[in-house]
Amino acid sequence: MSETPETEQKPPERESKLVDGLTAKLGKDVLEVDIKPKRIKVKVKPERIKDAAEYIKNELGFDHVASVSGVDYPNDQELEVIYHIAAYEREDLRDLVVALAARIPRQDPKTPTLTDIWPSSEYSERETYEMIGIIFEGHPKLERLLLPEDWDDIPPLRKEFKNPGR
Amino acid sequence: MSTLSISVGPQHPGSGHFRIMVKLDGDRIVEALPDPGYVHRGEEKLAEYRNYIQNIPHFERPIVHDSSNILFAYVSAVEDLMKLEVPERGQYIRVVMAELNRIIAHLYYMAIYGIFVGHSTMFMWPMGDRELFIDVAQMISGQRVTFAFLLPGGVRNDMPEGVKERAEKACDYFEKRLVEYEKIFINNPLFERRTRGMGVLTKQDAIRLGVVGPTLRASGVKADLRKDEPYAVYDKLDFDIPVSQDGDSWARAWVHMEEMRQSMAIIRQALKDMPSGPVKLNLRGQIRAPSGETFARTEASRGALSFYLVSNGGMMPYRVRLITPSFRNMIAIPHILKGLLLADLPPAFWGLDYWPVEADR
Numbered sequence: 001m002s003e004t005p006e007t008e009q010k011p012p013e014r015e016s017k018l019v020d021g022l023t024a025k026l027g028k029d030v031l032e033v034d035i036k037p038k039r040i041k042v043k044v045k046p047e048r049i050k051d052a053a054e055y056i057k058n059e060l061g062f063d064h065v066a067s068v069s070g071v072d073y074p075n076d077q078e079l080e081v082i083y084h085i086a087a088y089e090r091e092d093l094r095d096l097v098v099a100l101a102a103r104i105p106r107q108d109p110k111t112p113t114l115t116d117i118w119p120s121s122e123y124s125e126r127e128t129y130e131m132i133g134i135i136f137e138g139h140p141k142l143e144r145l146l147l148p149e150d151w152d153d154i155p156p157l158r159k160e161f162k163n164p165g166r
Numbered sequence: 167m168s169t170l171s172i173s174v175g176p177q178h179p180g181s182g183h184f185r186i187m188v189k190l191d192g193d194r195i196v197e198a199l200p201d202p203g204y205v206h207r208g209e210e211k212l213a214e215y216r217n218y219i220q221n222i223p224h225f226e227r228p229i230v231h232d233s234s235n236i237l238f239a240y241v242s243a244v245e246d247l248m249k250l251e252v253p254e255r256g257q258y259i260r261v262v263m264a265e266l267n268r269i270i271a272h273l274y275y276m277a278i279y280g281i282f283v284g285h286s287t288m289f290m291w292p293m294g295d296r297e298l299f300i301d302v303a304q305m306i307s308g309q310r311v312t313f314a315f316l317l318p319g320g321v322r323n324d325m326p327e328g329v330k331e332r333a334e335k336a337c338d339y340f341e342k343r344l345v346e347y348e349k350i351f352i353n354n355p356l357f358e359r360r361t362r363g364m365g366v367l368t369k370q371d372a373i374r375l376g377v378v379g380p381t382l383r384a385s386g387v388k389a390d391l392r393k394d395e396p397y398a399v400y401d402k403l404d405f406d407i408p409v410s411q412d413g414d415s416w417a418r419a420w421v422h423m424e425e426m427r428q429s430m431a432i433i434r435q436a437l438k439d440m441p442s443g444p445v446k447l448n449l450r451g452q453i454r455a456p457s458g459e460t461f462a463r464t465e466a467s468r469g470a471l472s473f474y475l476v477s478n479g480g481m482m483p484y485r486v487r488l489i490t491p492s493f494r495n496m497i498a499i500p501h502i503l504k505g506l507l508l509a510d511l512p513p514a515f516w517g518l519d520y521w522p523v524e525a526d527r
Contacts, residue, residue, distance in 0.1 A: 038395065039461060064376030066463070066494075069474050069487035084461055084474065088373045088382070088389050095395035097461050120376025123497055124489070131210070146203035146526055156211055157485075163208075163215055 012037045015096070022055055041099040046111055049102045053083070053117045061090040062098055065114070068124035070132035072159045078103045081111055081134055083121065104134070113139040131157040169196060174511060176204045184522035186499065186515070190508060198503035198511075200496050206526040213486040218244055218318060218453040221483070226312045228490060229524045232271040234263040234303075235466035236490075237316040242397060243462035243475040244318040247455035250447060256320035257398040258440040259306070262333075263315055264398075264464075265429040265436070266303045269340075270296055271467035272422045272429075275519050279419060280351060282512040283360055288351045295343055298336040305329055318453055320446025330437045337430040344427060352420055361415040365502035365514030368413055377498050378491045379469020380425065381518055384410045384417035391465040403435050415517030422519070454481060466491055468519050492525035 015035045022042060023030045030052075032043035044052045056062050067084040082101040087093035104111055113136040115122050125136045126145045133155035136142060144151070154161050168191075175185040185201040209228060213221050225240050226233040238260060245252065252260075273292040280288025300310055306325050307313040315322050351357055367377070372385035382389055390407045392400040408424035410417035457479040463472035469491030476485040495518055502514055 041459075063373055066376070066470065067461075067472055067474060067487060067489040069485075071476055071485045082474070084472065088376075088387050091394075094389060097463070099461060118376070119374055120494075120497065123493065144203075146206040148203070156208060161211075163211060 015040050018060055018096075018098075021059060022052060025055055026052060038095050039097055039099070041101060043101045043103070046102040046104045049081075049100065050112050050114070050117070052100055053085075053114050056085055056098055056100060057117050060098070061093060062087045062096075063089050063118075065118045065121035065124060066097065068121050068128050070128045070134050070157065072106075072132060072157065073103075074106070074159045076103075077106045079106055079109050079132060079134055080104075081128065083114060083118075085118070109133055110135045110137055112137050113142075115139055131155055133158060176201070182520070182522040184520075184525075186503070186511070188503075188508065188511070193507045193509070195503050195506050195508060195511070198500050200499045202496065202522060202526050204526065205523045209527040210486050210488060213483055213488075215482065217481045218455060218483070221486075222317065223312065223314045225488070226314060227523075228488070228527045229271075229466070229468075229521065230312050231274050232267050232467045232524075233312045233314070234260070234267040234316060235271075235464060236471060237314070238264055238397075239462050239464040239466070239471050239473045241316045241318050242464060243460050243473040244453070244455055246460040246462055247458055247475065247477055248318065248453070250319050250449075252320050252398075253444045253446065254399070254441050255324075255443045256445040258436050259321045259325060259445055260316055261398050261400065261403070261436045262433055262440075263303060263306065263313065263321070265432045266299050266306075266333075267313075268429045268467040269299045269426050270303070272426050273299070275422055276347070276351070276419070279516045282516045283357060285351060285354075285357065288347075291343070291347065291350075295340055298340065302329065302333045302336055305332060317446060319449050320444070322446070324445045333433055333437055337434060341427070341430065344423065347423065352416075352423055357419075358416060360510075360513045361419065361517065362412075363414050364506065364510055365415045365517060366413045367498055367502055369411075371501065372413070372498075375497045375501065376494060377469075378494050379465075379467075379519070380418055380421040381495050381498060382469065383408065384421045385413040386411040391463060391470055395463070397464060399436070400432075402439070403432050405432050405435075415514050418517040418519070452481060454479065455483070468492055468521065468524065469494065488527055490524045490527060492519075492521045493527070495520055496525055 029045040029048040034041040062085045066086045069082045071080045080103050085098045128134050130144050130147050170190045172188050183204040187199045189197040229236045273296040277289045277292040304310050307315040367385045369386040372382050388407050388409045405428045408421050455477040457477050459476040461474045472489045474487035478484040
């Protein structure tokens with residue numbers, strides 16, 4: 001590993017432009033922006049995730065959710081919910097993926113559902129609910145999807161759930 | 167109105183390892199809800215207990231007959247974190263394996279679709295012809311189904327002599343066979359009557375529901391990650407994306423058929439244009455992805471497949487989120503089945519190319 005730092009690259013222009021409007025709208029509620037070619041990650045305050053989602057859909061034109069993920073960070077006592085959002089209608093955006101993320105407390109893991117903005121997130125949200133225990137408030141059918149009906153343990157993708165036999 | 171509820175599945179014949187809870191008014195489906203999970207393995211959790219190399223055979227399991235395409239997305243994610251540049255010959259061989267797998271998976275689809283609409287010749291023929299492409303893939307990788315051939319940094323080994331000739335022979339033969347498939351199956355009046363106008367998904371609905379792959383392209387959206395976000399050497403190859411405006415079950419079968427033609431064109435070009443040189447990087451010791459996160463996606467045979475990989479710099483991934491095309495297409499099941507006759511469930515459902523093992527992960 002070389003010690004020299006990587007040459008500072010300017011973030012790609014197209015991607016930066018897309019984010020600028022969002023940061024202008026949400027101001028300080030945008031906590032983190034990470035721009036790479038074709039990939040944008042925006043972390044917002046959990047109470048503003050819906051506003052950010054509406055902007056990404058209506059103003060930027062990203063029309064469907066490719067994936068909803070939850071990541072457990074027990075050291076911070078937080079869960080991160082991440083929506084990966086992509087576009088079909090706008091052909092110039094098809095190579096882009098916007099990740100919209102928010103950190104919510106582990107003790108009270110609630111976040112508003114985005115199914116009313118993107119119906120395509122329905123099953124992904126349900127899976128995230130059962131696997132990592134994030135409660136999507138307002139989801140039309142927040143029920144078990146893949147786990148057995150009689151599962152009575154903690155959500156299996158939480159870090160304190162140890163895989164039996166390992 | 168009194169309705170009758172029945173379960174289609176989860177016994178295998180009829181639905182795969184999967185259940186559709188159907189509500190009927192007489193013979194009409196008023197509601198059809200998918201009930202997945204019968205073959206859920208917890209792939210994402212198990213991946214946190216395996217290092218980056220052990221995860222290669224592990225991640226093939228959800229889609230055994232499309233194993234190169236699912237690994238393509240996985241190794242792309244690892245390479246993105248490790249900032250690896252794959253040698254060009256390795257990239258060409260990856261594309262050949264990915265397209266062979268696409269044909270193998272599409273033929274499987276044609277066979278299963280054939281038998282579920284009661285066309286047993288269409289079960290036998292694709293299952294037989296599939297062997298030709300499996301043989302080519304076996305020649306390259308040494309395995310018949312789960313090739314475990316793509317590694318971070320390249321592919322496991324170079325191709326032996328004679329692959330080009332063998333592959334071209336298979337393609338020559340199969341191009342003629344596809345014409346026969348069209349005559350006996352796609353353009354068969356009985357098949358057309360069973361599938362034309364059935365299970366229609368409009369373009370707007372396809373976009374709204376975020377469906378992927380042939381289902382999306384059969385609904386008139388010309389989206390394919392091989393063109394939209396070209397990975398490996400797809401931007402150097404000349405091929406078309408078949409699109410239909412019909413959005414029905416027939417169009418889905420037709421798109422699969424045409425995609426096999428395009429895949430053969432890609433295989434021929436890739437084998438012709440392939441430069442010589444190394445096929446992989448020489449990575450020594452344990453592979454460790456530096457901490458960070460990445461979202462990699464590829465066009466698998468059933469559609470866009472994505473890995474969201476979070477690493478904390480350890481030997482094993484911190485979190486892997488795998489979204490498969492079947493999981494994303496599941497949302498279309500209630501939509502397209504509603505309003506159909508119960509007897510029309512198999513032609514509409516199997517046209518979707520929904521694979522329970524792939525959806526459950």
